[in-house]
Amino acid sequence: MMLGLPKLLLLLVLAWLAWRVYKRWQTQRLSLPKTQKPGQPPASSSEDMVRCRQCQVFFPASQAIYAQGDSFCCEAHRKQFLSDT
Ligand SMILES: [Zn+2]
Numbered sequence: 898m899m900l901g902l903p904k905l906l907l908l909l910v911l912a913w914l915a916w917r918v919y920k921r922w923q924t925q926r927l928s929l930p931k932t933q934k935p936g937q938p939p940a941s942s943s944e945d946m947v948r949c950r951q952c953q954v955f956f957p958a959s960q961a962i963y964a965q966g967d968s969f970c971c972e973a974h975r976k977q978f979l980s981d982t
Pocket residue numbers: 949950951952953954969970971974
């Protein structure tokens with residue numbers, strides 16, 4: 898009995914750890930397809946995403962530079978687009 902109790906406790910701890918690892922793996926596996934959608938812009942944040950007219954890259958609307966109703970990711974692309982047309 899003196900040696901049996903520590904072994905039982907160790908077994909319980911190992912079982913608990915295995916359960917924790919299993920649950921974490923399960924939640925990660927389930928949450929992965931929701932966050933990764935290939936071919937679509939990231940929509941994780943509540944912020945609006947706009948597209949640069951020059952390089953077609955999506956970025957937060959708060960960082961956008963607006964000119965003549967179009968949105969641009971940076972000042973250089975705004976100048977490029979306006980000089981092209
Ligand atoms: Zn751009």
